[in-house]
Amino acid sequence: MGVMYDPELHRIVPTLRPMAFPTRFAVEVCAECNLACSMCHHPSMKRPKGKMPFELWRKCADEIAALAPRTECWFSFCGEPLLAPERLLEMLAYGKSVGLRSLNINSNGMLLTADLAERILDSGVDLIVFGIDGFTAETFERIRVRAVRDVVYTNVERLLALRRARGQGPEIQIQFIEMDENSHELEAFSEHWLHHGATLKVRNKLSWGGKFDTPLCIPRDDRIPCPWAITMMHVFWDGRVPRCPGDTEGEEGVGNAWDEPLAVLWERLDCYRQHHLNHDFDLLPDRCQTCKDWMTGAAKRIRPSIEKAS
Numbered sequence: 541m542g543v544m545y546d547p548e549l550h551r552i553v554p555t556l557r558p559m560a561f562p563t564r565f566a567v568e569v570c571a572e573c574n575l576a577c578s579m580c581h582h583p584s585m586k587r588p589k590g591k592m593p594f595e596l597w598r599k600c601a602d603e604i605a606a607l608a609p610r611t612e613c614w615f616s617f618c619g620e621p622l623l624a625p626e627r628l629l630e631m632l633a634y635g636k637s638v639g640l641r642s643l644n645i646n647s648n649g650m651l652l653t654a655d656l657a658e659r660i661l662d663s664g665v666d667l668i669v670f671g672i673d674g675f676t677a678e679t680f681e682r683i684r685v686r687a688v689r690d691v692v693y694t695n696v697e698r699l700l701a702l703r704r705a706r707g708q709g710p711e712i713q714i715q716f717i718e719m720d721e722n723s724h725e726l727e728a729f730s731e732h733w734l735h736h737g738a739t740l741k742v743r744n745k746l747s748w749g750g751k752f753d754t755p756l757c758i759p760r761d762d763r764i765p766c767p768w769a770i771t772m773m774h775v776f777w778d779g780r781v782p783r784c785p786g787d788t789e790g791e792e793g794v795g796n797a798w799d800e801p802l803a804v805l806w807e808r809l810d811c812y813r814q815h816h817l818n819h820d821f822d823l824l825p826d827r828c829q830t831c832k833d834w835m836t837g838a839a840k841r842i843r844p845s846i847e848k849a850s
């Protein structure tokens with residue numbers, strides 16, 4: 541049965557408006573991954589993989605700091621940033637040094653050793669999101685292919701304990717992408733992570749530009765501007781800027797962050813944003829006609845004592 545209406549999604553509609561600079565910026569620290577998750581496009585990704593040169597991040601960070609230091613910078617996009625821990629840490633340190641206010645990590649948690657956990661807490665990172673998606677080993681390992689449930693749980697629980705011992709630290713969110721395969725475990729999953737002091741983030745499955753089927757089927761008449769396109773810019777490890785996260789191979793790329801200022805590249809994406817905001821959806825590229833990711837731009841967050849959506 542498809543999901544016809546998502547109240548979280550309609551709650552963010554008023555926030556979708558013209559923006560002079562993205563409010564969210566995805567930085568592909570490393571395009572390699574140690575997992576092959578069942579709902580992810582990464583296992584079939586064809587473009588070259590590598591690690592972002594520090595100099596490229598320095599250029600991006602300087603530009604963001606000058607224009608909009610509150611921009612949420614997300615490490616990483618397609619790939620696992622803990623495969624390049626030293627690069628990640630130097631990027632975080634540089635971001636802090638130039639005054640970036642929101643430095644956030646996305647990780648699968650497999651490589652989070654005790655030493656790395658301490659160094660990440662020392663870095664001053666603002667938010668860490670772990671994609672976990674399952675409570676029992678059977679479910680977790682069917683979805684998070686090549687990960688080991690007990691290793692990830694131990695690593696993330698240790699990070700939460702270290703943060704608790706320090707009495708301060710970043711928000712730590714545990715993400716659950718709700719799917720037919722795991723929805724029966726959501727209650728036990730929630731209880732477990734809320735008990736450990738984490739924030740729960742529950743979201744719908746992405747179609748990754750229409751490559752994956754999802755249970756979402758919001759009627760065409762209820763279509764909204766794509767939140768990803770309106771708010772977010774992505775930079776691959778080699779500097780290429782795709783049109784949006786659905787453009788996972790960069791086939792509709794608009795340029796390269798090595799060559800041009802981020803503000804110029806963002807401006808080049810403006811025609812697409814106008815089509816979204818004017819509800820001229822028929823004028824959007826073919827990918828937008830089949831992609832369902834405009835339905836997935838909102839997540840539900842449950843904190844140990846309060847509930848919030850954004």
Ligand code: SF4
Nearest residue numbers: 573575577580619648
């Ligand atoms: S860990 Fe992340 S990037 Fe890697 S396969 Fe899983 S979802 Fe994709």
Ligand code: SF4
Nearest residue numbers: 766784786828831833
């Ligand atoms: S709906 Fe269009 S803009 Fe949004 S992610 Fe999909 S292809 Fe990209």
